Amino acid sequence: MNVPGLKPVQQAVDAVSHSVSGDLQSLASLKVDPETLKTIQSEYLQRATELWNQALTKPEALTVKDRRFAAPEWSQSPASAFTASMYLLNAQTMQRLADSLAGAEKARERVRFAVQQWSAAMSPSNFLALNPEALKKAVETKGESIQHGIQHLLGDIRQGHLSMTDESVFEVGKNVATTPGTVVYENGFFQLIEYTPITDKVHATPFLFVPPCINKYYILDLQPDNSVVRHLLSEGHRVFMVSWVNPDESLAQATWDDYIEHGVIQAIDVTREISGADQINALGFCVGGTMLGVALATLAAKGRKPVASLTLLTSFLDFSHTGILDIFIDESMVRMREMTLGAESPQGGGLMKGGDLAATFAFLRPNDLVWNYVVGNYLKGEMPPAFDLLYWNSDSTNLPGPYYAWYLRNTYLENNLVKPGAVTVCGEPLDLGRLDMPTFIYGSREDHIVPWESAYASTQVVTGPRTFVLGASGHIAGVINPPAKKKRSHWVTGAKVKQLPTDANAWLASADEQPGSWWTAWADWLRDHAGPMVAAPKQAGSRKYPAIEAAPGRYVLRKA
Structure with a gap:
């Protein structure tokens, strides 16, 4: 029977079936070289025998070099030290076997990831009966630590996510996202904040932040001493910020084009109108950088060049190599999202829940972002310490299904953004080669x-003058690194390098390491593109776009 309304569903089912079949074949074809397997088995048995003999003859000499077992209770108990040692040996052996697999690379990476998850979950530190530190605390507190742990577990179940920090300490607008400012525009997708200048004069070219819509904007304005926003204000810039709405069912059918046209492009136009500037400087962070790049290339196709300089922070334009996230993405996964949440779904859309996205990212680092808190919160009954960055990390955001499905297919799966004309955005064939501004x-x-x-x-990818700077640490901690704290270091292009090489590691080999934050290098670069100093505006907004409410505004307060 041919039912027209079921055709997209049938196509999706066929695509999923074909992809899953291919995945199973790839996994089934994986194998370990017999000689390598023999070597791993032999070394495992030898090391296991050594540990057993040591546990019998010199148990006090058992040492476990892993921070999960760093508490003295682990070394003071021979049984616990032996359990931890055998666990580490088993985990290392499993990882060696996974690393030794021959076959399709993506299948190998998936096995490695599965082994990593198993190893992290099966640590004896995660089980009350095997954790001597948690057991000692239970005895010393006469069971109160277990009672508190159960209370924390029930609280996390009610709030829908694992607590990584004491969330009761923080309140948006009270002790995070506190830089004074005014909401000067809003539509169904975002509010635009104009921050109050803190210098008598400001650069003539205003500055616009485009944060990721997958998170709340205030990662860029956590506390006064680590706020990127406040740092820019102190440098004499007139600063605007996009604050994305946390989508509900009213935006369940919103598309990628909607976010580009009614989000990024509208924010650029309103910033220009309020400031009276022909061009602005703009920054995109993470997915916000991808969206900003696409928006500017789309505007360039229409003959518009509203941005004088572009800053991209930890952003993809080219999705050729996406790291660990690539293991989640294949045709079956993307087609399933399109079928259930995308424009082709029976309801024409849906919401990708923020909690699901947050859990996915947390399990990329399971020991640090999952099991560490399971042990502390539940087994020991401790409240995690207050940490502004982790509070922000827990403040998750939904995504419209059609937007999310389009993004997955055209970035992680097919890498279409860097293929000129491969996709059309807001009616224009996309060509990121049109990004010819200083970047x-x-x-x-x-x-x-x-x-x-x-x-x-x-x-x-970009074709204008380019500057690349590499910072230390990770996706968030590397970005939020204020100069005053004098932490970490950064790398800049070597003095003798005349043209950026195509290969990243070739660049690093000739780069110069500099102490401290990368913010200073960026501030120096931005100053050259910010125009002359003019009198700071006396009030926010304009006649066309008057003040609506004080920052941080309502949109950022909406919970997923």
């Missing part, structure tokens, strides 16, 4: 979400 590109060296080599790849 500052930043990557974080330990970033597991946007590998720094992929951030560097943007230097080969």
